[in-house]
Amino acid sequence: MGVIQFINTSPDEFIDKLDARWESKFNKLQNEYQPKQPTKYVSRQYVADEMLLCSLTTVHNLTVKGILRKFGCGGRVLYKRDQVEAAIVELKG
Numbered sequence: 001m002g003v004i005q006f007i008n009t010s011p012d013e014f015i016d017k018l019d020a021r022w023e024s025k026f027n028k029l030q031n032e033y034q035p036k037q038p039t040k041y042v043s044r045q046y047v048a049d050e051m052l053l054c055s056l057t058t059v060h061n062l063t064v065k066g067i068l069r070k071f072g073c074g075g076r077v078l079y080k081r082d083q084v085e086a087a088i089v090e091l092k093g
Helices: 011-032 044-051 056-064 081-087
Strands: 041-043 070-073 076-080
Touching: 041 044, 041 081, 044 056, 044 076, 044 081, 076 081
Parallel strands: none
Antiparallel strands: 041 076, 070 076
16 A cells, blocks of 8 residues: 655645535535436326316326326326326417
């Protein structure tokens, strides 16, 4: 193992420089890192009753038309919450 010698640098100066460098690296990482949010799935009933305020038949028709995409798990039909919200469009007029 090698030996490192610091010439004309006091231990306090070295620690200050090291702290500043680690702090800048940490701040850069903190700014770039965005935690991944888990995908939220909702049931057909929730989409109909809480989000779109319509019947299950309307939710089914929107799915058949391709406006909503369905996903399944264990015989249940689920929708991604953000996709349902994205399917709602602004009307002009």
